[in-house]
Amino acid sequence: MDILHDFPYLTLQDIKGLHYDGFIELKGALYRLEVKVPASGSLSEATVKCDANFTRILNPFSDIIKQRLSQCDSLHGFLKEIQSIAENQLDRNAVAATDSTMFCRQLLDHIELLGWDKLEYVSDDFREVHMVFTDVARRKHVMKLYTGKQYPRDCPKCSVQLPVKFDLHWSAHATLTDAYGQFEVSVDTFQDFWNKMAEIDAKTWVLEPEKPTHAAKHRRIAINPSVSVQITVDPNNPRVLPDCMFLGSDQAIKPLRQSMNANISAWNEESGILDNLGRLLNVTFPSPATSTKEEFRLECGICYSYRLEEEIPSEVCNESRCQQVFHQTCLVDWLRALSSSRQSFNTIFGNCPYCEKAMTVKLMAR
Numbered sequence: 001m002d003i004l005h006d007f008p009y010l011t012l013q014d015i016k017g018l019h020y021d022g023f024i025e026l027k028g029a030l031y032r033l034e035v036k037v038p039a040s041g042s043l044s045e046a047t048v049k050c051d052a053n054f055t056r057i058l059n060p061f062s063d064i065i066k067q068r069l070s071q072c073d074s075l076h077g078f079l080k081e082i083q084s085i086a087e088n089q090l091d092r093n094a095v096a097a098t099d100s101t102m103f104c105r106q107l108l109d110h111i112e113l114l115g116w117d118k119l120e121y122v123s124d125d126f127r128e129v130h131m132v133f134t135d136v137a138r139r140k141h142v143m144k145l146y147t148g149k150q151y152p153r154d155c156p157k158c159s160v161q162l163p164v165k166f167d168l169h170w171s172a173h174a175t176l177t178d179a180y181g182q183f184e185v186s187v188d189t190f191q192d193f194w195n196k197m198a199e200i201d202a203k204t205w206v207l208e209p210e211k212p213t214h215a216a217k218h219r220r221i222a223i224n225p226s227v228s229v230q231i232t233v234d235p236n237n238p239r240v241l242p243d244c245m246f247l248g249s250d251q252a253i254k255p256l257r258q259s260m261n262a263n264i265s266a267w268n269e270e271s272g273i274l275d276n277l278g279r280l281l282n283v284t285f286p287s288p289a290t291s292t293k294e295e296f297r298l299e300c301g302i303c304y305s306y307r308l309e310e311e312i313p314s315e316v317c318n319e320s321r322c323q324q325v326f327h328q329t330c331l332v333d334w335l336r337a338l339s340s341s342r343q344s345f346n347t348i349f350g351n352c353p354y355c356e357k358a359m360t361v362k363l364m365a366r
């Protein structure tokens with residue numbers, strides 16, 4: 001009768017002592033349990049039935065329990081073992097639940113400290129936090145933090161839109177306010193850069209990127225329907241001459257290059273990028289005030305679209321009466337399909353699909 005002494009909520013269902021049904025007490029709560037040993041008395045063939053909650057507690061140990069069933073020398077010993085396994089697991093669960101409550105409380109304290117007005121979003125499990133900062137020019141900047149299990153001990157992962165790499169400095173005692181402060185300082189250092197980029201976005205036709213983010217350092221600006229210039233601005237030094245790459249037919253971009261080289265010393269760090277470029281290149285950039293974007297969004301002569309996934313037309317026929325533009329991908333596919341074309345190393349030699357004039361296209365690694 002040892003079993004009924006240690007497990008008072010079980011009742012014996014047969015006279016041989018092989019079938020028990022009722023409840024088992026774990027940490028003060030009762031869980032449904034039924035154990036049936038076959039007439040042979042072999043424990044390894046016993047069936048154990050538990051309620052859903054008890055099953056959930058024992059689930060990670062199902063292999064161990066099976067093994068113990070075959071090794072225990074008595075049903076009593078076996079019941080004592082599963083009781084001990086389940087109670088240990090309940091203790092572990094309780095610690096995990098406390099950890100999770102502690103984490104939420106800590107994060108809420110940190111949000112309180114930061115101010116709810118600076119918070120744009122927080123996920124239900126508090127693992128993802130978006131903080132928002134509006135700069136002096138009323139541009140909105142968002143810092144996304146992803147907190148790990150060991151927050152605040154471990155540095156959260158962080159995602160921001162800045163033109164340079166941002167490293168979050170973190171210590172075990174850091175809070176959201178520290179992260180926000182670092183972001184604020186970083187955003188402030190790029191005001192001059194963003195002002196310059198904003199002027200370009202407002203006063204020219206930017207062909208690329210389609211929707212520039214705060215991190216984008218380059219702009220492809222239309223000069224005329226068949227020529228554009230891609231500039232890359234140094235965010236730490238936005239007043240110096242940006243890196244310039246012209247796109248268009250050889251004869252169209254040659255005078256621009258020459259003009260730039262001849263006037264390069266005239267770059268004035270006190271005036272804007274557009275003023276400077278206009279003077280160096282001797283061009284007036286077409287602007288939304290004087291033209292429509294469609295005039296500069298020339299479609300590819302092969303697929304008749306402007307944007308092909310991320311690509312925009314970058315190959316131009318050099319014949320002055322043609323100047324048709326093509327996507328690099330489209331032109332490569334077209335020329336490769338023709339027996340009249342030939343390839344040497346990474347260059348394909350063929351003819352313009354429009355005017356038949358000889359054309360070459362370089363294969364770029366993608």
Ligand SMILES: [Zn+2]
Pocket residue numbers: 300301302303304305308326327330
């Ligand atoms: Zn195309």
Ligand SMILES: [Zn+2]
Pocket residue numbers: 317318319322323324352353354355356357
């Ligand atoms: Zn052509």
